[in-house]
Amino acid sequence: xxxxxxxxxxxxxxxxxxxKIGSEVARANAVDVDRAGRFPAESIAAIRxxxxxxxxxxxxxxxxxxxxxxxxxxxxxxxxYCSSTAMVYAMHQIQVACLVHHGxxxxxxxxxxxxxxxxxxxxxxxxxxxxxxGDVRSSVCSVAVADGRFALRKETPVISYGDYxxxxxxxARRTIDAPAADQVIVLVRKQDAExxxxxxxxxxxxxxTCSRGYVLTASxxxxxxxxxxxxxxxxxxxxxxxxxxxxxxxxxxATDAVQQIRANLRKQARxxxxxxxxxxDVAMLHADLELVRSAVAATTQLYERVRSDPAASTxxxxxLRMNALKVSVSLALPRIVTDALRLGGINAYRNDSEQSxxxxxxxLHSAALMVHNERILANNGSLLCITKDDV
Amino acid sequence: xxxxxLIRNVLADHGRLSVDAAALDASSDLHEAGLSSHATxxxxxxxxxxxxxxxxxxxxxxxxxxxxxxxxxxxxSLIVTA
Numbered sequence: 001x002x003x004x005x006x007x008x009x010x011x012x013x014x015x016x017x018x019x020k021i022g023s024e025v026a027r028a029n030a031v032d033v034d035r036a037g038r039f040p041a042e043s044i045a046a047i048r049x050x051x052x053x054x055x056x057x058x059x060x061x062x063x064x065x066x067x068x069x070x071x072x073x074x075x076x077x078x079x080x081y082c083s084s085t086a087m088v089y090a091m092h093q094i095q096v097a098c099l100v101h102h103g104x105x106x107x108x109x110x111x112x113x114x115x116x117x118x119x120x121x122x123x124x125x126x127x128x129x130x131x132x133x134g135d136v137r138s139s140v141c142s143v144a145v146a147d148g149r150f151a152l153r154k155e156t157p158v159i160s161y162g163d164y165x166x167x168x169x170x171x172a173r174r175t176i177d178a179p180a181a182d183q184v185i186v187l188v189r190k191q192d193a194e195x196x197x198x199x200x201x202x203x204x205x206x207x208x209t210c211s212r213g214y215v216l217t218a219s220x221x222x223x224x225x226x227x228x229x230x231x232x233x234x235x236x237x238x239x240x241x242x243x244x245x246x247x248x249x250x251x252x253x254a255t256d257a258v259q260q261i262r263a264n265l266r267k268q269a270r271x272x273x274x275x276x277x278x279x280x281d282v283a284m285l286h287a288d289l290e291l292v293r294s295a296v297a298a299t300t301q302l303y304e305r306v307r308s309d310p311a312a313s314t315x316x317x318x319x320l321r322m323n324a325l326k327v328s329v330s331l332a333l334p335r336i337v338t339d340a341l342r343l344g345g346i347n348a349y350r351n352d353s354e355q356s357x358x359x360x361x362x363x364l365h366s367a368a369l370m371v372h373n374e375r376i377l378a379n380n381g382s383l384l385c386i387t388k389d390d391v
Numbered sequence: 392x393x394x395x396x397l398i399r400n401v402l403a404d405h406g407r408l409s410v411d412a413a414a415l416d417a418s419s420d421l422h423e424a425g426l427s428s429h430a431t432x433x434x435x436x437x438x439x440x441x442x443x444x445x446x447x448x449x450x451x452x453x454x455x456x457x458x459x460x461x462x463x464x465x466x467x468s469l470i471v472t473a
Contacts, residue, residue: 137428179409179425231422231453316451382432386439389448 001076001251004297006304011070014055018074021046022081030082033208034359037201039164040208043085044122052089054117056096061110062117068097068241068307072248072300076293079252080259083363084208086252088122088161090245091209094238095123095169098185098226101237108223112167112187124165126188126216130155134372137234138180142173143225150186151219157199160211166190170216171230183230192220205362235314240303242371243326247296250367251289254333257340257360258289264344264355281343288336292329299325316387323376330367337361394463397441402426402459405433417460422453431456438462444469 002015026043033040047053056071057063071093078086096116103109115121127136141154152172159168168188173180199213226233261282268276299321306312337360341348347355392400395417402421403412409425426434434456439445444466446455455465 178423179427181425181427182423229422231428311449311452314452316448379428382429386432386435386446386451387448388445 001248001255001293001297002073004294005069005073005300007073008067008070010055010064010066011073014052014064014066014070014074015077017050017052018077021050021052022078022085026078026082026085030085030359033082033084034205034363037203037207037210039161039210040082040085040088041164043082044088044164047085047089048120048122051117051120053092053120053122054096056093056100057113057117058100058104061114063113067304068244069300069304071097072244072296075245075249076252076255076296079249080256082208083249083253083359084206086249087206087209087246090249091125091160092123093245094241095125095167097241098169098233098237099187102185102226102228102233103187106223106227108221109187109226112224116167119166121166122161122164124159124161124168126154126156126159126162126168126170126214128157129171130157130213132180134375136171136371137183137231139171139173139183140180142176142178143184143186144176145222145225148222149219150222150225152186152188153215153217155198155213155215157213158201158211159195159214159216160209162195162212162214163197163210168193168216170218174229181231185226185230185233186218187220187224187226188216188218189220189224192224193218204365205359206366232310232314235319236310240313240318240322243322244296244300244303246367246370247292247325247329248300250329250333250364251293251296253360253364254289254292254336254340257337257357258285260348260355260357261285261340261343278343281339285336285339285343288332288339292332292336295325296329316383317389317391320380320383320387323380326371327373327376327380330370330373333367334361334364337364394466395459398438398459398462398466401434401437401441405437406430415459417463418458421456421458421462426456438466442466442470 025046029042054063055066059065075086075090078089129140131140132138144151170186170188171183174182174184194217195214197212197214201211265282341357347353348357351358399412406426407430450465
């Protein structure tokens with residue numbers, strides 16, 4: 001996939017560091033992170049040490065000024081080593097992108113971005129809420145602002161790695177009187193919040209994301225409430241960036257599975273001094289994956305091209321495309337890894353073998369649920385009732 | 392029927408607003424009045440049907456549906472060019 005992406009020099013370095021951290025740290029801990037359902041502390045520490053949590057922060061604020069394409073590439077690479085590490089990294093970058101794209105006009109938020117670079121702070125998000133049925137575009141809770149301070153209380157069904165984050169971006173209604181869809185994003189620093197856990201995280205896959213539920217109560221500086229409506233931040237940044245970084249890291253997970261099958265094929269070819277009979281099946285597997293990866297790369301390039309234009313980046317056809325990418329990729333990859341599992345035979349099926357693909361398959365089944373495909377298809381369905389263009 | 396009356400009627404029938412559509416100011420923010428993105432679709436297809444027009448994709452944004460006045464001027468531009 002990297003061959004398709006126009007990486008900046010920062011991106012080239014980011015890819016190299018992601019491979020290094022992945023091969024030296026993340027892969028060695030991936031099985032234990034999955035088994036124990038524990039936070040990938042070692043790889044996130046390595047990511048911090050390499051200063052990769054501030055890649056997107058502008059240079060004048062102490063970051064690297066990376067492009068989104070660079071981050072998408074890093075997600076793809078990290079996904080090849082440890083799904084949970086890649087997901088934590090990806091979710092952090094989505095939050096940083098929201099601040100960088102929508103907070104540079106605020107002194108308080110600029111100061112905080114500098115702090116993210118200086119302290120390599122890890123950002124999480126609290127968008128879902130108990131009582132909204134998974135609809136992130138409506139909120140029950142609201143922000144109250146008085147005497148230069150905000151206050152809010154939110155019951156969240158999940159905050160991924162909430163125990164380990166330094167800051168959390170929280171959505172809420174703009175005021176106590178605002179309708180459910182009139183939302184803002186609030187930057188909540190851990191020191192301004194109390195998090196009372198309500199659920200544990202023992203799931204089929206993505207076990208290291210430690211996505212517990214909490215009741216979050218917070219109070220902090222009023223200028224930590226982003227001025228732009230969440231509706232705009234969502235359509236310009238949070239939705240497209242989420243779908244790009246997720247589909248990239250999911251593609252990375254599947255790539256690791258397919259690479260194992262390709263290694264098996266090469267081994268068999270050497271042993272039999274010829275082309276093994278399974279070679280066409282492996283070729284089909286590779287072709288299926290290639291279609292997914294080229295779609296992710298092409299959509300990333302498109303996003304990069306229109307990103308700075310508010311009108312072009314939020315057209316209905318962009319939203320349709322971003323949603324279609326997420327749904328299609330989330331369905332294709334578990335099928336591809338299921339095919340890889342079949343081709344890998346008993347060694348891929350075993351949990352105690354080096355070639356086990358169980359974790360890859362379990363992790364990838366989260367893709368259809370991370371913002372449920374049915375909800376995304378309902379949104380695209382209503383968009384298709386009114387849009388006409390298809391360019 | 393006057394355009395702004397038709398818009399108010401459609402908003403009342405399909406907008407699922409948290410306030411009375413008849414009492415809204417022409418310049419009031421419809422999103423603040425509770426117009427969700429889902430309801431926007433319903434409002435739009437109802438207007439398309441009532442006036443036998445089609446909103447081109449370039450008009451499908453939050454600004455077009457920001458207020459009764461914004462909607463009226465968008466619709467008028469479509470009727471004039473039709």
